[in-house]
Amino acid sequence: MSSRTEIASLGEFGLIDHLTRNNETHHASTVLSIGDDAAVLDHFGKQIVVTTDLLIEGVHFDMVYTPLNHLGYKSVIVNLSDIYAMNATPAQITLSIGVSNRFSVEALEAFYEGVYAACEKYNVDLVGGDTTTSNKGFIISVTAIGEVAPDRFVKRDGAKKGDLVCVSGDLGAAYLGLLLMEREKKIFMESPSVQPDLENQDYILRRLLKPEARKDIISFFEANDIFPTSMMDISDGLSSEILHICKQSNVGCVLHEDKIPVDEASRQFAFKLDLDPTACALSGGEDYELLFTIKQEDYEKIVLNEQISVIGYITEPAEGSHIITRSGNKHALTAQGWNAFG
């Protein structure tokens, strides 16, 4: 018998690294391959950016509380977010879906309504795809293609000592929205007659169910001649993402808890659940905000943009990656945040 290694023993990132460790690229047109938010391709001397995401019912979304039009919208957004995270502008998407006969044509129409709404808002074209049967559940695969001026794409590996660490918007809300929906689902499953109590939590629910991609930040960079030294989008939580940037840039960092932007609605709901709002920001995923580093000399250019927060700075690699709490304590960052999530 051949040996058997469990996938869980490698983890998701470990698995990708493992399977692609011998991947060599040969095409002169492949500028940047696996390992960033998107690939960069040079076709006839001009650069395009490509990214793809696979979303599976029961793994990435729960049909019990996910309206289909929002699901269609979000399926597009998560890919556009990866294109913006390369400092590029999305132009086209392809969409493949696998559906069981549990879904009606009307249900798929609702899904496509969301897809088209996102395409319209972000000015991208749906140009192709595949529609097939699935024997179980709903499967969605989106590939997004964008454009970037030659060599103006931003990777994860360019952060340098002294650079400022910045994030757009606020963090943790999508995760708190998820906790709210999971709570209500549990109540519904146990007592179907009880009406859901969504407590006017519009903001955190919207952040979970209908996120936006930060097109505005990329436009702001261009208008103000800002070229981030590194950038990625926050899909898995701030802590996990800043560690990716530190690892790929071979640097360390210091973040300040009191600078991490958390919306007041998120903060209040976290307290209600007896959770630390900072832990939610560090470890909760799906915010689709941008995490980026800039040179100190660019500080004046961003300081007046209320959608951008400076949350720390880049250090020597030997100093590691830490967060300084409100109480002044220093904790090492882990992919799961810090000790609040163990």
Place this chain on the structure above:
Amino acid sequence: MSSRTEIASLGEFGLIDHLTRNNETHHASTVLSIGDDAAVLDHFGKQIVVTTDLLIEGVHFDMVYTPLNHLGYKSVIVNLSDIYAMNATPAQITLSIGVSNRFSVEALEAFYEGVYAACEKYNVDLVGGDTTTSNKGFIISVTAIGEVAPDRFVKRDGAKKGDLVCVSGDLGAAYLGLLLMEREKKIFMESPSVQPDLENQDYILRRLLKPEARKDIISFFEANDIFPTSMMDISDGLSSEILHICKQSNVGCVLHEDKIPVDEASRQFAFKLDLDPTACALSGGEDYELLFTIKQEDYEKIVLNEQISVIGYITEPAEGSHIITRSGNKHALTAQGWNAFG
């Protein structure tokens, strides 16, 4: 209650048409959108071609008789075939997979071995993707990107009256390979101790499990200055595909049964199963050969290529789409072939 329309009432092509009927494209860079083998995008004045396919275990492949390395190979090939069918050259792919913990790392390594083998053979780079958990089965999504000289892509809608209808290679073998494997699976399920009897059917099994894409035909076109008037790849069967070309080109056609290329191994195995080899060629899918039309004046350019067969010609639309059998009878073509498959 809102109304419910069953997906089955529209069929796969009907469903795509229905869901994308209001799809408008806005980007100047979207040259060709949904409705062909691939989309054509103009980025900075140069054209790239994009296609995507979603493959789902239990729908598109059966793990009982599909070796994982062949599955990886085929997942790439089916997409490259769509790029070639646009008269373009593939350059990059992205690959997303969803896997349940039933699969070991070694199993995924075997799958990737096949992916890399196809990339190597066809000189394409794997540049990105997504790896995720699936709660059931194996899900594969591949997107391929190719290049084409400006406005040298070939669509399905350019066939004109008098054009010659051509196919590459031979047809029906993959379908017969599938019948063989299904037969052996059934025997195995009923009597696990019986050894499979593959009857030295190497050819039809290879056509099913490890198909190739017709890169050579596209190179031949270029070397001989041939520009097909329409083209697509044969994934659903010759009959279904020629009807697509006729519909999109607004023409009719006459095919000659005795000109349709069927390999001797396929013919013998069809007879063994009491099937008509022509019916297998018309209706069996997954051959990944190219179906194309050329102007009559290009006949001299292709006649010496043994990998190309002229199987009929294009007519006025009013004449419909027919096949003339060996016995001289004329039958209307249907997506399922003709009356052999009813």
